[in-house]
Amino acid sequence: MNSNASIPATCDVVIIGGGIVGLATATTLIQRHPSLAVCVVEAESHVAAHQSGHNSGVLHSGIYYKPGSAKAITCRSGKALMEAFCDEHQIAWDRCGKVVVATDEIEAERLDAIAKRATENGVEYRRIDTDELREIEPSVAGVAALHVPETGIVNYAKVCEAMRQQILRGGGHVVLSFKVKRIESVSSSVAITDCKNRTIHCGRMINCAGLQSDRILRMAGGHPTVKIVPFRGEYYDLVPEREHLCRHLIYPVPDPSFPFLGVHFTRMIDGGVECGPNAVLALSRHGYDWRTFNPADLLETLRYGGFLKLARKYWRTGAGEIHRSLRKAAFVSALQKLIPSIRASDLRPGRAGVRAQAVTPEGELVDDFLIETTAHAIHVLNAPSPAATASLAIGGKIVDRFDADETK
Structure with a gap:
């Protein structure tokens, strides 16, 4: 199925945004509810056109994040899910490891707080001295460091393309060059119209529009508590x-x-x-x-x-x-x-x-993930790093909220 082969007039769920969070949410939604008609719409001519295709490709370990925060929890679970996804779809990735380097005594003291968070988040790490640092990274200067062997790297644009293909195989749609200009709630449905005056009617909408997410919320009749x-x-x-x-x-x-x-x-x-x-x-x-x-x-x-x-x-x-x-x-x-x-x-x-x-x-x-709701819609308003690493876990949380709203 070609991404632009057809634009459905109606479907059960429209996900706005063909970045990694939107695609991961669609993938999870189809896996959990294969009978739902799901459509992802993306303003650009290809998926992963912005943040998802312009990041450093790091599979984050979760060492920095506040224990118990959404970022910490979803990073840990999402990293395992992402590694498994890459293995399943034969996407190259490498658990290359990283060093967090203190270059003076003040930074060396800050390493203690990072190490404490690492322990609380279940991240494997080792505090190393200058000799060990030179063995790992001979060109680096530092007075102390943390070695985090489980940090990895991957190409997230390739991950997004694999997700797109999986959505299509699951019977979903991925519509490109669909720039939303109007959203109208009509009784128990939502009408989403693009700049070419093409309209998709759906029962529910999920906003994963990234750089445009606050504007999409406003189009849907909401009042964002933040601005992008x-x-x-x-x-x-x-x-x-x-x-x-x-x-x-x-x-x-x-x-x-x-x-x-x-x-x-x-x-x-x-x-x-x-x-x-x-x-x-x-x-x-x-x-x-x-x-x-x-x-x-x-x-x-x-x-x-x-x-x-x-x-x-x-x-x-x-x-x-x-x-x-x-x-x-x-x-x-x-x-x-x-x-x-x-x-x-x-x-x-x-x-x-x-x-x-x-x-x-x-x-x-806003340091953590932020999700708000309006009638018939869920809006992801903040998805900073490690959103790519955590995307499949974030998608699971969004679908959990989708399911909870359905039962109300």
Whole structure:
């Protein structure tokens, strides 16, 4: 069955968003309820067009996340499900391991808190000294580190394509180039219309639209408690002759006052080593570079009180991220904290990704998964990392909620 072979006039469930969370939800829904007619609609011409196809491909262990949080729970269970899915569908993955490196005594103390979380989350790890660190990663400088052998890598775009194929084999539809412009609730059903005036009627809707999720909720008659603010992460690639500098995955100790992990080194499953990312405000919800500018998107962000509060709180950090984006030398300097021998000539421009970050009216970055509901609909409003790793477990939680709503 071709993804665009037919657009059903009616179905039981429409899932908006052909990223990994939407596809995993559809896969799980069809497995659990094979009699349901399920349709995934995606605005772009292929699945995994945004976050799911523009991430670093890490199979996260769950070492950082607050014990008992949705991120911690679904990361652990989702990682096992993802590894099994890849084995079943013959998708290459590698449990390559990573090191979390402290470069001074303050960071070494922070390792204790990370190790405590690792223990509580059931993550296998080992605290290592400088000699052991040099054995694992000879080029890395640090005073202490955690070695996390179960962290892995995979190509999530290939995972999404396998999920798409599984949905089709299960009798579902995946409709591409379907950009939603209107959602209307009519008695006990929902009518979803795209920019070409094609309409699908369904009994239930699940919103996994990522960068557009708050707007989809608003179209459905809801009032989002958060707004999506797009942050761009930019990467460099190590030139091939310098890839030996990174044998595994190399991460810094994260700053607990800032929600992003900082620049790191990531081996890629298809070859190569990525370095990054930074985190800068994107000028469009699909702004993968400084040249991509959407006035309406940017104005919506700048008018949002939550973003203005966030900017006042993190303006110094934000200025540093912009400086690193605009000056390669600053990016190199950040990388040298972990691998001192890195030089500008070792790096060539890589890809970029845009993260859909939910921000509260109080200026807080939502750190965990966030799901809200409206009549006949479930809305995933925040699915930050490790959403790709955890996607099958997240899909299971969404279907659990779907089933609970059905019984009311």
